[in-house]
Amino acid sequence: MQHMDPSQIQLNQEGRLKHFLTTEGLSKEILTEIIDTANSFISTQERSVKTVPLLRGKTVVNLFFENSTRTRSTFELAAKRLSANILNLDIARSATSKGETLMDTLWNLESMYSDMFVVRHADSGAAHFIAQHITPNVAVINAGDGRHAHPTQAMLDMLTIYREKGSFENISVAIVGDILHSRVARSQVYALKTLGCNDVRVIGPNTLIPKDIESLGVRAFNNMKQGLKGVNVVIMLRLQKERMQNALLPSESEYYRLYGLTTESLAYAEPDAIVMHPGPINRGVEIESAVADGQQSVILKQVSNGIPMRMAVMAMAMGGQNQEQTLNEEEAK
């Protein structure tokens, strides 16, 4: 068994993206190219005819081992706007627990000659595992694996920050809430650091901040006001209700009092700071309605940016796979 780093396995021999599994280890050039490509798709989304033919004739399979109607729908729409055929497979956990292993599921799906798998799975490393064992020339896009990564969400957030702030250098970004369980936060941190942001902070109680978080190059704060001081971007994370169990948090009310983003706490950030949230938001749990709907909120822009970002990574990964296939065929001759 060969065990390659996720960041290496996602590039072809020319250094082009062929899977999109994590933002970790990708170069600034590739991340910038992803943002630029997505940015260029935004204009196509404003036209009356929204489809482009980049994935014409290709079959994309949405392979969701965890339910997520929202993420799945945006991938579906993105694939359709790239003119691909799309198959949605919601594989409930019960189906795979009937003795069929993840590998069996994959081998079954491979025999349907798909070109791309969009994978959501509860285990960290699942998308990487699939990319490692999949047949050649099939692209794998990670739509969220355990607590590890949610790179398309992170990159649509980068697109949003880029469009609002123009650059990543000289800005301060705070990510607030359940860092421990958040795949979004990890992917955001890697992307922000690579794109040149030198001040990334995470804010939350110690029970929601994983050990050695500083190894990601961030600063951790327990105090919301101190953490928000002078930041240009505030990213709120969704707080799952089940976090009230397992001795992670005392109560929703205490959490909101300490870490809820309110008009008052937002005042500690820069006056033109933007407020982001990957959705769906819990009003009154992690964010005050007045802030979520306020002038500084770009939450709905994030949703709009989701489609062009997913179009961009799907188009780029397919391009990388096609290039690899061509190069390998030439080499075989």
Add this chain to the structure above:
Amino acid sequence: MQLQPQHTLHIKNGHVIDPANNLDGIIDIFIENDCIVALDKAPIGFQAECTIDASGKTIFPGFIDLSSFLAEPGFSQRGSIANETHAAAQSGFTTLCCTPNTKPVIDSAAVAALVQEKAQKAGYCRVLPLGALTANLEGEQLSNMSSLKEAGCVALSQTELPFKDGHVIKQCYNYAAGFNISAWVTPIDQALAHGGCMHEGAASTQMGLAGVPVSAETSALAQHLILCEETGVKLHISRISSARAVQMILDAQQQGLPVTADVAIGNLVFTDEDCRGYNSLMHVSPVYRSESDRQALLQAVNDGHIAICSNHVPQGHAAKMAPFAASETGIASLDNFTQVLLSLVEKGELNLHSAVKAVTQLPASILKKKLGSIAIEHKADLCIVDLNESTTVKVDTLQSKGANNPWIGQTFKGKVTHTINNGNIVFQD
């Protein structure tokens, strides 16, 4: 498995290294039946039916493994006593302690007898079963400790499985102490481990995998040590993983507690950094911890404080073909144990004498057996090694049924050429 049946054997010109007897030099060994009858000079009238020329080679006492899972009964798809003991013999082991977590569990004299019969029939290694400390290893009721001892169980182990509560631990230790039975545990507080699958640290945080904090080991260990102190049971801490645990055990020994410990070979080689890339072969229990933990474990071996075990856990191919946390735990380590151990010596991380002591003299003293020693009237258990020959690990030379060998394709210096168990040549290459 006796390759060449003989009654007398002469091993000549070999460099004998035996920490138990402070031997380090060229010494001829003379064997009659199952025992060493003379060293250096042949006894009067000795006629060798077979002679091994060990010129340029090194001879160690046969190795003793304190923890291997032999998969029988109950898990024949993962391994067999014949295969796993063959793998062990290939690595110079002459004695193995097998863990009781079989199906059925080794909690009855019948299962203990079955395991020993199968091992005897295979003939590669002396297998000393570890009986279950609690009935069915469920951690609630005492096992039939005395019967298990009579049936040949060398000690009683709860493996890493939890006890229902501290009272059960105390009662087990109390009862065992009365019959002079050693209790073996691998301390893991399941609540603190909280479903984690690797060491809690920077790597687990970055990979988004749930971590097992060091406190899962040390907090359980503290309880075991305190109950050892209170009951006087002979306690063996199997497979420790952290620097803090090493310190706690040394402190307990200094206070005079009857506590011993071992570390799995994998924990001397790998760290949590090796889990990167979601390498499911690195999904093990106890987990591979930080580099500083590994260094402390190496130091404890070099200082002669702890033994080394294989923690051999064979798994089928499918068991590791899954995302990290969903894969089964363990590595198959018996086939290449000696090569890996010698590679630590080669790298200067272990000194040769301490490494050998940790698999011969120390485990023998933990087991209170007259083994692991090259001396007259002792069992003729020997391992002959060519320290200079290099070999590459290939799948087709592996004897274990386990597909989870992490060293395939790697080249090692040092090769076992003969293993002699009870006076019989059970392996030669």
